Amino acid sequence: xxxxxxxxxxxxxxxxxxxxxxxxxxxxxxxxxxxxxxxxxxxxxxxxxxxxxxxxxxxxxxxxxxxxxxxxxxxxxxxxxxxxxxxxxxxxxxxxxxxxxxxxxxxxxxxxxxxxxxxxxxxxxxxxxxxxxxxxxxxxxxxxxxxxxxxxxxxxxxxxxxxxxxxxxxxxxxxxxxxxxxxxxxxxxxxxxxxxxxxxxxxxxxxxxxxxxxxxxxxxxxxxxxxxxxxxxxxxxxxxxxxxxxxxxxxxxxxxxxxxxxxxxxxxxxxxxxxxxxxxxxxxxxxxxxxxxxxxxxxxxxxxxxxxxxxxxxxxxxxxxxxxxxxxxxx
Amino acid sequence: xxxxxxxxxxxxxxxxxxxxxxxxxxxxxxxxxxxxxxxxxxxxxxxxxxxxxxxxxxxxxxxxxxxxxxxxxxxxxxxxxxxxxxxxxxxxxxxxxxxxxxxxxxxxxxxxxxxxxxxxxxxxxxxxxxxxxxxxxxxxxxxxxxxxxxxxxxxxxxxxxxxxxxxxxxxxxxxxxxxxxxxxxxxxxxxxxxxxxxxxxxxxxxxxxxxxxxxxxxxxxxxxxxxxxxxxxxxxxxxxxxxxxxxxxxxxxxxxxxxxxxxxxxxxxxxxxxxxxxxxxxxxxxxxxxxxxxxxxxxxxxxxxxxxxxxxxxxxxxxxxxxxxxxxxxxxxxxxxxxxxxxxxxxxxxxxxxxxxxxxxxxxxxxxxxxxxxxxxxxxxxxxxxxxxxxxxxxxxxxxxxx
Numbered sequence: 001x002x003x004x005x006x007x008x009x010x011x012x013x014x015x016x017x018x019x020x021x022x023x024x025x026x027x028x029x030x031x032x033x034x035x036x037x038x039x040x041x042x043x044x045x046x047x048x049x050x051x052x053x054x055x056x057x058x059x060x061x062x063x064x065x066x067x068x069x070x071x072x073x074x075x076x077x078x079x080x081x082x083x084x085x086x087x088x089x090x091x092x093x094x095x096x097x098x099x100x101x102x103x104x105x106x107x108x109x110x111x112x113x114x115x116x117x118x119x120x121x122x123x124x125x126x127x128x129x130x131x132x133x134x135x136x137x138x139x140x141x142x143x144x145x146x147x148x149x150x151x152x153x154x155x156x157x158x159x160x161x162x163x164x165x166x167x168x169x170x171x172x173x174x175x176x177x178x179x180x181x182x183x184x185x186x187x188x189x190x191x192x193x194x195x196x197x198x199x200x201x202x203x204x205x206x207x208x209x210x211x212x213x214x215x216x217x218x219x220x221x222x223x224x225x226x227x228x229x230x231x232x233x234x235x236x237x238x239x240x241x242x243x244x245x246x247x248x249x250x251x252x253x254x255x256x257x258x259x260x261x262x263x264x265x266x267x268x269x270x271x272x273x274x275x276x277x278x279x280x281x282x283x284x285x286x287x288x289x290x291x292x293x294x295x296x297x298x299x300x301x302x303x304x305x306x307x308x309x310x311x312x313x314x315x316x317x318x319x320x321x322x323x324x325x326x327x328x329x330x331x
Numbered sequence: 332x333x334x335x336x337x338x339x340x341x342x343x344x345x346x347x348x349x350x351x352x353x354x355x356x357x358x359x360x361x362x363x364x365x366x367x368x369x370x371x372x373x374x375x376x377x378x379x380x381x382x383x384x385x386x387x388x389x390x391x392x393x394x395x396x397x398x399x400x401x402x403x404x405x406x407x408x409x410x411x412x413x414x415x416x417x418x419x420x421x422x423x424x425x426x427x428x429x430x431x432x433x434x435x436x437x438x439x440x441x442x443x444x445x446x447x448x449x450x451x452x453x454x455x456x457x458x459x460x461x462x463x464x465x466x467x468x469x470x471x472x473x474x475x476x477x478x479x480x481x482x483x484x485x486x487x488x489x490x491x492x493x494x495x496x497x498x499x500x501x502x503x504x505x506x507x508x509x510x511x512x513x514x515x516x517x518x519x520x521x522x523x524x525x526x527x528x529x530x531x532x533x534x535x536x537x538x539x540x541x542x543x544x545x546x547x548x549x550x551x552x553x554x555x556x557x558x559x560x561x562x563x564x565x566x567x568x569x570x571x572x573x574x575x576x577x578x579x580x581x582x583x584x585x586x587x588x589x590x591x592x593x594x595x596x597x598x599x600x601x602x603x604x605x606x607x608x609x610x611x612x613x614x615x616x617x618x619x620x621x622x623x624x625x626x627x628x629x630x631x632x633x634x635x636x637x638x639x640x641x642x643x644x645x646x647x648x649x650x651x652x653x654x655x656x657x658x659x660x661x662x663x664x665x666x667x668x669x670x671x672x673x674x675x676x677x678x679x680x681x682x683x684x685x686x687x688x689x690x691x692x693x694x695x696x697x698x699x700x701x702x703x704x705x706x707x708x709x710x711x712x713x714x715x716x717x718x719x720x721x722x723x724x725x726x727x728x729x730x731x732x733x734x
Contacts, residue, residue, distance in 0.1 A: 028512065108628050128630035129514040130584030149632070151514030189514055213506035213517065 012037050015329025019319050023136045023143045026152035027193040035197060038315050039162050045311035046162075049086070058088030063120040063321060065089045068110075068135075069146070070096040070126040075281060075306065076146050076156075080123045083313035089120070107131060108138055115139040120324055121317060124148070129186075142320035144313075150184050155316060156280055157190035159308040161198060163301050164235055166308075167276055172199030177229045177271070179205040179261055180239030180288055181250075183212045187280045188239055192218055205229040206239075206261065209250050226261050230270035237278040238263050238288045246287070254287045264290035268299070276301050334358040334367030334730075340374025340691065343381065345668065345680045348658040350378055357687045360729035364683045372725075374691050380663050381679050382688035382726060383645065384670040386568055387490065387544045389620040391426045391433050395641035395707035397733065399617070400690040400723035402431060404641075405490075405674060408438035409465030415441050415449045417457035424458040430733045432688075434674060436490055439464040439478055445471065448478055452485055460674045461542070463490040466591060468526050470496055475530065479537035488540040488673055493526035493551070494518075494592050503632045504593045509578040515631060520595055524550035531558045531565060542673050543567040545618065547595050549602030556611045566673055568614030570640060571647040572713055574603050580713055586627045586634035587702065588713040590618070593636075607665075608656050614673070615665045617644040621709035639707040643700055645692070646719035653720070687730035696722040 012018045018037045027035070049055055065084040069077055077093060084091035094114075105113075107126070111134075114122055121142045124132045129149030136143040147153040161171060168174055176195055182188040182204055195202050196219050204215060205223040215222050223229035230236065241257060251257045258264075268275065277293055277300045285291045294300055322330035335357055341350035356366040382402030389407050396404060406423055408414040414423055415438035427433030437459035441447045451462055462482050468491070469475045482489045502518035504510035510517035527543060531554055534541040546552050546567040558565040572590055577597040580588040588594060595603075606612045620637030627634050648666065651657050657665075671679025678686040700717045702710035726733050 106625070106628065107630060126630070128632055130632075131630040133584060134628075134630055149514055149630075150516070186514060189512075212511040213519070214508040214511050217508040218511075 012040070016323065016331075022320070024154055024316055024320060025133050025136060025143065025145050027154045027157050027190045027197070028152065030197065032197045032199070035158065035161065035194060038158055038312065038319065039165060041315035041319060042158070042162050042308070042311040045314040046308065049307070049311055055086050056088060057086065059318065059325070060084065060087040060089035060321060063089045063324070064118065065091045065121045065123065065317065066114055066117070066119040067091065067093045067123045067146075068114060068125075069094065070124070070131070071147070073125055073146070075309075076125065079306070079309040080146060080313050083310050083317055086310070087314055087317055089317070107134060111135040111138045115141070121321055141324070144316055144320065147186055149186065150189070151186050152190045153186040154190050155309065155313055156187050157194035158316070159305055159312040160191055160237070160278060160280070161194050162308045162312055163278065163305050164276065167301060168234055171195060174234040175201045175203065175232050176235040176237060177203040177205060177233040178237045178239065179226055179229070179263070181210040181241050181245060182206055182215075182239065183210045184242065184245070185239050191237065192220055196220070203229045203233070207251065210245070227267060227270055230267065233271040233275050235276045235278060236263060236268065236271055240280065240282065241284060241288050254284070258287055262286070262288060262290060263293050265293060268293055275299070278302065278305060281306065334363065335370035335372055336366045337372045337374050337379055337689065337691070340377045340379040342379040342681055343659055343663045345682050346660070348660045350659050355379055355681055355689065357689075357730045360687055360731070362681055362683055362685050362687050376693075377724065378659070378692040378694050379681065380690050380692060381667040381681055382690050382728065383666045384674070384676065384679050385619065385641065385644065386542070386614050386616045386670040386673065387618055388616070388641065389618070389637065390708060391423070392619060392621055392641055392708050393427075393431060395619065395621070395639065395705070396431050397726070398642040398706040398723070400645050400692065400726055401617070401641055402688040402690070402726060402728050403434060403676065403678060404431065404619075405434045405436055405460065405670070407465055408436050408463055409443055413438050413443050415443065417450065417453045420454045420457040420459045430728060432728070434458075434460045434676070436461045436463040437487070439469065439489070440474075443467060445469045445474065448474070448481060451481060451487060455485060455487055459487075460676070461488045461490050463544075464492070466492050468492060468494055468496055472529065472533065476533050476537060479533050479539035479541075483537050483539040488542055490542045490544050491530055492545065493523055493530060493543050495522045495525045498522035498525065502593070503589060504581060505578055505595050507578060507596050509582060513582070513584065513631075515581075520548045520599060521550060523548045523592060524554055527551045527554045531563065534558075534565060535563055540564040541566075542614070544616070545569055545573065545592060546612070547573040547592050547603060548599045552602055552606040552611050556606070559611070566613040566669070567611070568616050569603060569607070569612050570616060570618040571644065572618070572638060572640070573600065574607060574651070575647065576600070576713060581631070584631040585713065586629065586631055587638065587711045587715065589631060589634050589636050590638050590713070591636035604656060607651065613665065613669045615644070615648055616670070617641045619707070621707045622711045623709045627711050637711065638713055639705060639709055639711050642706050643712060643714055643719070645723065646698070646700075646721045647714065649694060649721040650719070687727060689727050690723050691725040692721060693724050694721045696720060698722060
């Protein structure tokens with residue numbers, strides 16, 4: 001994997017050349033400098049979000065953002081909602097449970113309906129891989145993927161990259177180990193694509209039945225023994241193990257999983273002494289991560305990830321609506 | 332008896348690797364040694380070939396059959412209602428008339444639930460030419476062995492869709508780089524070889540004639556190759572999709588490329604082409620399964636598998652001749668004489684005494700596959716916008732020209 005070439009003089013080209021995509025459907029397909037551009041923009045929002053009582057920048061005032069969530073979510077939905085509101089947009093949330101999807105309407109009909117309401121951006125979470133791309137082909141406004149099936153969750157990878165970069169500096173020098181149920185994880189896929197694009201060495205550990213095929217084609221090294229993956233790691237990223245996979249189909253029991261793959265202090269000691277601990281949340285304490293590791297503020301960046309999530313989503317909403325807002329250079 | 336001569340064309344005759352200039356004589360509804368009338372049908376600059384016998388379609392789609400030169404189609408039993416009793420078989424067989432032959436396959440088990448054997452003998456008398464469990468593989472080995480014994484006793488071939496369902500589960504793709512990148516649930520390609528190897532063992536045990544409708548992996552084809560070397564009555568087929576496309580065709584979540592079994596790796600595709608050339612593959616069929624937008628304009632995993640293949644079958648397979656992979660004679664073994672032999676039909680060859688099911692082909696006629704302009708019930712083809720050559724200009728069933 002080539003290391004990202006940052007345009008050094010101005011860092012980034014002017015106007016829409018810096019991010020020439022209409023939608024954010026995934027990390028796959030983004031160039032390293034495009035990823036870095038989003039992270040760069042997000043840094044400014046981190047500053048605003050930390051600036052005190054008033055956290056408003058009303059550049060999206062008058063714009064309507066629909067959060068169309070066909071699958072349940074608490075933190076991602078909240079994060080997108082806060083991001084939109086801090087930018088001054090009118091944010092509307094559509095939950096599948098309340099929508100006509102339950103009445104048998106097809107996804108495309110729902111998309112066309114949302115489009116007819118003249119949304120300026122649609123944030124979509126759906127349980128089926130590729131569903132966000134399908135919607136994006138039927139609507140006029142930018143679509144942001146907030147997680148589609150087992151495919152991608154790009155803003156999660158961006159917020160993770162921002163968190164790592166702020167704590168550890170440029171990602172291209174780092175070794176990052178991702179552990180857990182990679183097979184069913186869109187977070188893992190987006191992170192693998194993102195971190196590889198930014199030039200990191202990425203290792204993946206987990207039970208073989210929960211690692212997808214052909215990971216080597218993505219430039220990733222795989223380990224069935226977590227402890228062999230840890231030495232030299234700058235970052236240890238744990239994935240959530242869904243309850244329904246722990247009942248004997250994939251994993252005999254939560255305690256056996258923790259025995260082999262749980263991140264506890266002794267195991268963390270195998271990584272670099274200053275290794276950063278991350279988790280996309282929500283955590284299963286005692287299953288994939290020990291409480292004292294998760295709560296160790298010197299090592300764990302888990303709360304910071306949530307904070308960076310708002311900033312990254314503000315950056316994405318800002319960048320993708322620039323054309324509609326006729327920002328100079330983005331027509 | 333009326334008769335005529337098809338003159339001036341290049342005829343695809345049994346045993347000849349290429350078409351040869353020869354007149355074909357028709358007397359009544361069969362091909363004859365002597366013409367009984369003076370009428371002539373000019374076939375100058377055309378190929379004269381046996382009508383295509385499509386072993387395994389999911390719909391009786393006459394406009395698509397007409398376009399594609401398919402005179403006989405073996406209809407899969409997974410219909411609504413399931414073809415599991417003599418009445419539905421008799422009704423299905425009538426649906427092709429008067430211009431086409433529909434040869435229904437009898438459901439192997441009642442309602443295709445794969446629990447109890449269906450009334451195969453009665454369905455045979457009603458016109459069923461073979462037995463099939465449809466798209467679903469029979470997982471219960473005991474049931475499968477009893478079914479094979481029963482089919483062997485009735486001299487009914489068993490058409491099998493071989494993929495071990497305990498491995499495939501809810502998979503919509505073949506495990507590999509593409510499935511991993513797209514986050515699609517996938518199954519290893521060995522699911523096919525596993526099912527084939529068990530069924531070959533049971534065929535050897537029972538003496539049943541077995542046809543694997545689609546064999547799409549290197550390992551699966553190797554099992555079939557070995558069974559044939561051993562002399563077992565085993566044959567296999569494939570569709571153009573698995574010969575021409577690999578799983579990168581599903582990148583971008585194109586649901587028209589969602590087929591069953593799913594598209595395979597480039598290595599498996601190459602193995603299929605090799606098996607086409609070395610004779611391991613006996614049949615190319617269309618797998619015709621027209622699916623409208625309500626079944627296809629969905630997220631990939633929710634879309635119904637299947638492709639509309641009837642009208643593109645001939646044009647796509649003529650490419651193999653043009654590329655030198657096989658000769659024209661071998662192509663029509665794959666498209667007509669082998670399926671006829673497997674199903675026990677007196678057709679599929681331009682030989683005296685055979686039914687005069689004949690197509691005249693302009694092999695150079697250029698056209699473009701266009702999913703929005705298909706003759707079929709729906710245009711779900713993974714070959715949308717592909718330019719092809721070769722069209723049927725005239726077809727006749729039993730010596731009667733079909734307009």
